[in-house]
Amino acid sequence: MTGVVGRFAPSPTGALHLGSLIAATASYLNAKQQGGRWLLRMDDIDTPRVVTGSDALILKTLADFGFEWDGVIYQSQRHEVYRHALAQLQARDHLYACLCTRKQLKDRGSHFPFYDRHCRDRNIKTADIHTALRLKTPLEGAWQWRDLIQGEQQTRWQIDTDDFIIQRSDGIFAYHLACALDDVDFGITEVIRGADLLASTAPQQLIQSLLGKSSPNYAHHPLITDAQTGIKFSKASHAPALDTKNAARLVLQALSFLGQCPPTRLEKEPLMPIWQWAITNWQLKAVPKQTPAPRALLF
Numbered sequence: 001m002t003g004v005v006g007r008f009a010p011s012p013t014g015a016l017h018l019g020s021l022i023a024a025t026a027s028y029l030n031a032k033q034q035g036g037r038w039l040l041r042m043d044d045i046d047t048p049r050v051v052t053g054s055d056a057l058i059l060k061t062l063a064d065f066g067f068e069w070d071g072v073i074y075q076s077q078r079h080e081v082y083r084h085a086l087a088q089l090q091a092r093d094h095l096y097a098c099l100c101t102r103k104q105l106k107d108r109g110s111h112f113p114f115y116d117r118h119c120r121d122r123n124i125k126t127a128d129i130h131t132a133l134r135l136k137t138p139l140e141g142a143w144q145w146r147d148l149i150q151g152e153q154q155t156r157w158q159i160d161t162d163d164f165i166i167q168r169s170d171g172i173f174a175y176h177l178a179c180a181l182d183d184v185d186f187g188i189t190e191v192i193r194g195a196d197l198l199a200s201t202a203p204q205q206l207i208q209s210l211l212g213k214s215s216p217n218y219a220h221h222p223l224i225t226d227a228q229t230g231i232k233f234s235k236a237s238h239a240p241a242l243d244t245k246n247a248a249r250l251v252l253q254a255l256s257f258l259g260q261c262p263p264t265r266l267e268k269e270p271l272m273p274i275w276q277w278a279i280t281n282w283q284l285k286a287v288p289k290q291t292p293a294p295r296a297l298l299f
Helices: 018-032 054-064 079-091 102-108 175-185 195-210 244-257 264-268 271-281
Strands: 005-008 037-042 072-074 095-098 132-135 142-147 151-156 165-167 190-194 217-221
Touching: 005 018, 005 190, 018 037, 018 190, 018 217, 018 244, 018 271, 037 054, 054 244, 079 095, 079 132, 079 165, 079 175, 079 195, 132 195, 142 195, 142 217, 151 195, 165 175, 175 195, 190 195, 195 217, 244 264, 244 271, 264 271
Parallel strands: 005 037, 037 072, 190 217
Antiparallel strands: 095 132, 132 165, 142 151
């Protein structure tokens, strides 16, 4: 085993779909090809959206598709860790309370959907009012980092992002905080995920930096979209659940989408030889930046 640790982080809000399989395949192969570990993380921190039994269904689906993992993490079991990090950020004056609703922000005009820092200097007391907590991002400048697929990236503070929420007004810890801490605490060295999360990288790296932590490497693969509508495969778009009876064919489709060019002889093989070939031949540099043409996915 090497020091490489990857992860796949589904939300237990429903069944996995083809987009999920592509993300899982990319992170799994990039870790396993280097002799590393691969963890599963259930992003179940947003409890109102969690569907009972989805975590078990996700684990069964991944097992049926031949994935082998080295541990399972549940965000819902890490509340004390998130509270401690919040206390640290508050003590260092990195946070402020916010009373604004989405409607109020939209009504105020030109900055929507980015937050306009309306509450940044109001010194609202969180002990008396049910508020959200926002992180103070720099008022100018840019955050630069290199994506292993997409190349050099730059996030301009207050233009490409804003003073984002890290604890919601209902008390739920926000995605950026939980994800940033989880990746650090579990020694994740590489985050391989979909390009829809590209904009999440700078906020998560900022949190890690403010807490004195190092960030993992990041790589964002393209998203598979519906050939007719152009909408990405997701639970919100009602993407069909993965069919475990066609697991081998779907893994080959995921490999093709990721630019790995599996040989045609594998089309007649069961899952194990496909994974053996994929682990041996995986190349992150072959993953395209943009979504391939739909016809490239057909066998």
